[in-house]
Amino acid sequence: MREFLRAKGLPRRAIVTAALPYANGRLHVGHLRSTYIPADAFKRYLKARGYDVLYICGTDEHGTPIAVQADKEGVSPKDIADRYHPIIHQQLKTVGCDLDVFSRTTLPHHYTLTQQVFLKLLEKGFIYEKEYEELFCTKCQRALPDRYVNGTCPHCGYPYARGDACDNCGSFLKPTDLIDPRCALCGSTPEVRRTKHWFFRLSSIENEIRAWIAKNDRLPENVRNFAEGWLKSGLRDWCITRNMQWGVPVPIRGAEGKVLYVWFDAPIGYVSATIDWAQQQSDPDAWRNYWTGDVEIYHFIGKDNIYPHVFFWLGIVIAYGEWTLPRSIVAGEFVTLHGRRMQKSIGWIIEIEDVLKNFPVDSLRYFLLSIALHRDLDFTWTELAHRHNEDLVSNLGNFVHRTLVLIKRYFNGTIPEDYEPETLERIKQVAKEVEEAMNRFEFHRALHTILNLSTYGNQLLSQREPWRLIKEGLKEEAACVIGSCARLVRALAILLYPFLPNTAKQIWSQLGLGNLPEQNLWALLEEDFPPQHTIGKPIPLFPKIPEDLIQRLEAELAKKRPE
Ligand SMILES: [Zn+2]
Ligand SMILES: [Zn+2]
Structure with a gap:
C-alpha cells in the first residue's frame, strides 16, 4: 500500500477557506451543505493525508445588508455583527467544523491589509478613478449603493431585485440597472447623480483569468461552466468604492466618505483571518506559509459566490502578485425543501438546531455529503431518516x-x-x-x-x-x-x-x-492491530429513528409549507 500513500511530490501544506458567512443571521442547513461541511471534510481529509493544513473562516461584517438592517433597527452595523458572530461560530463548532480560526472583517489588521492591497493595486495601475452615475435619495439625503435600493431586474423582470444582484436570475447588477428603483429605507424614487468612484481594471486581467481556468485540472465542472459562460461576454471593470460610512475607508485623499465595496474586502478576509490565527499562535509571520510559495489553496463557496471568487478575488490575487493562486474553487449547490426553494422570510427553512434535536451530528453530515455537490439536494425528514x-x-x-x-x-x-x-x-x-x-x-x-x-x-x-x-x-x-x-x-x-x-x-x-x-x-x-490486542466495550453507534418521529417532523413542517 505504501506506494500510493506516499506523497506524489506534492507540497504538503494547504489552506482550506469557507466563504465568510454574512453576520446578519443564523446559518441553516443550506449553508452547511453548500460550503461548511464539504470544506470541513476536505480539511480533515488533507489532515489525515499528512498535510499541514488550516481551515480558515470568519464573519463578513461589512456591506449594505448589515447597514440597511442596522438602519431599520436603529442600532449600529457593528451591533448586528456582534450579535451574530458568536452565534455563527457556535453553530459551526456544533456541527463539528475543525476550524483553526473564526475571525472577523472588522478587526483593525483587516482594515490595514485591505488598504495596503488597494494602495498597491493603485500604484501598479490596476485601479483608476472615474465619474460614475449613482442613485441618491433626496428624502433620506444619502447615496443608495447596492441593497439600499430595490427595483425590477432588467434581465428577467423579477420585481424584488436589489441594487447589487437579482436573486431570481443570479445576475450581478448596479443600482442604475434597475427598472423603477426605490429607496430601501423610505420607498421614494431616487434621482441619478454623478459622483467620483474607483474602478478595478478587471478587463486587463481577463486573459490571465482565462488561462487559470483553462489549465486548472482541479476546477469542478459547475464552476468552470459558470465562469466560461460569463467570460463569453467579456469582463467589465469593477467599481470597488461606495458612498457610505460602513466599511473599510478608501485610503486616499479625495475619497472621504467612501468605503471599499464589501466584495473587495471580504475575500481579503481569508488572508487577514490567517494573520489572526498566526497572532493567536504567537507566531505573527506564520500566515505567510499558507499564502505564499508552495501551498495548495482551496476555496469552498456556495454557487451564488462563483462570480465574485473566480473574477473579483482571482483578479485581485493576480494583480496584487504576492499571494499564491488558488488550487481550486469548489462551489456547492443549494438545498431545496420538499422540492421547493427555501424561504427564510416565511420560515420555509430547516434550522440546524431542529435537526440536531432529533439526529446525531454525523447523520446530518452524512446526509448533506451523500449527494453530489454540484447538484441540488432535496431535504425531507423522511429522506434524512431513511439514510440514517x-x-x-x-x-x-x-x-x-x-x-x-x-x-x-x-x-x-x-x-x-x-x-x-x-x-x-x-x-x-x-x-x-x-x-x-x-x-x-x-x-x-x-x-x-x-x-x-x-x-x-x-x-x-x-x-x-x-x-x-x-x-x-x-x-x-x-x-x-x-x-x-x-x-x-x-x-x-x-x-x-x-x-x-x-x-x-x-x-x-x-x-x-x-x-x-x-x-x-x-x-x-x-499498519495492523498491536499483537494480542483487546477491544473496549461494544456500544451501538446510532439509535434507530422511529417511524412516528419521522411522521411528526413531517407534519410540523407541512404546516409551514408555502402556497
Ligand atoms: Zn433577474
Ligand atoms: Zn430614502
Missing part, C-alpha cells in the same frame, strides 16, 4: 457492532491474528477510490465507496456465519472471518474520519485503540 436508518444504522452501525460483539463473545475481546488476504486488497482498493473521489471533490462518491466496505463485511458475516463455524468446531476458520471483519472496522474508522469524525472516534475507542490520531491518520492503513 438504512446506511448508518442497518449497514455501518450493524456491521461494527456485530463484529465487536463477536470478538467479545468468542475470543474474549482479543482480535484474532488471522484474516483473509482479500480483506486488505479491498481496503487498499477503496482507499485508492476515495483518493480519486476527493481529488475531484466528489464527497458522495467517497462516502458510498467507503460504506461498500461495511456492506461487504455484513455479507461476509451472513455468508460465513462464524457463530455456526464455532459450533461446528471450526474455530480457526471463524477466527479468520472475524479477524477480517476487525480489519474492516478499523479501516472504516480511518476512512470515515473526514466525513463522520465523531463516529470514527467512537469506533476507534470501542476498538480499544484510545484517541484517534487525526494528523496523518491514513498512514495507519498500512
